[in-house]
Amino acid sequence: MQMSQILPVDGVKMLASTSSKKRLFQDLGDLAESCYDLVPPRVVEALLDREGLGPTGVGHGVALPHARMGEVERVRGLFIRLEKPLEFDSIDRQPVDLIFCLLAPGGAGVEHLKALALVSRTLRDAGTCAKLRANSDPATLHAILTEGQAIQAA
Structure with a gap:
């Protein structure tokens, strides 16, 4: 699995700020609607339900x-x-300040875990995070997130 397979260029957004976690989830719901034609309130509900099991802020x-x-x-x-x-x-x-959201089918056990591992590995890299924080253009952010894949494949 590669990052470019799960993250389209139009699935990347820069926001100046947001007022709360719930508002952030609404922003993610709006982005999911424009990218994947999903219903925003359903996305928000699913994210809030999962967040109720424990926060998904992984640190740094x-x-x-x-x-x-x-x-x-x-x-x-x-x-x-x-x-x-x-x-x-x-x-x-x-x-x-760096939020990567994953939405998976109800029965996507291994696939979901592989995607979580890929995203976690990518955002655990301090160099990648520094590049992300130094840029605000969505296309550049997408390139940073997907560039490690090309290097590893070479």
Whole structure:
């Protein structure tokens, strides 16, 4: 699985700020609607339900909200970079500014886990995160997120 298979260029967005985790999930729902024709309130509900099991802020300013949805036919990704970090109840209690959302079909066990591992590996790299934070153009952010794949494949 490669990042470019789950994250389209139009699935990347830069936001100056957002007021809350719920508002961020609404922004993700709107982005999921424009990219994947999903119903925004359903996306928000699925993300909030999953977040209720435990926060998806993994530390170092990164959050990986994810959910399973029956209306999703394969694993899909969305990425938002916030100019102003948001409190997210992360494990290290630091606000987040890099948010990678995964939406998976209800029965996508292994596929969902592979995608989570790929995204986690990518955003655990301090160099990648520094590049993401130094850029605001969505196409550039997408290129940064997908460039490691080309290097590894070579």
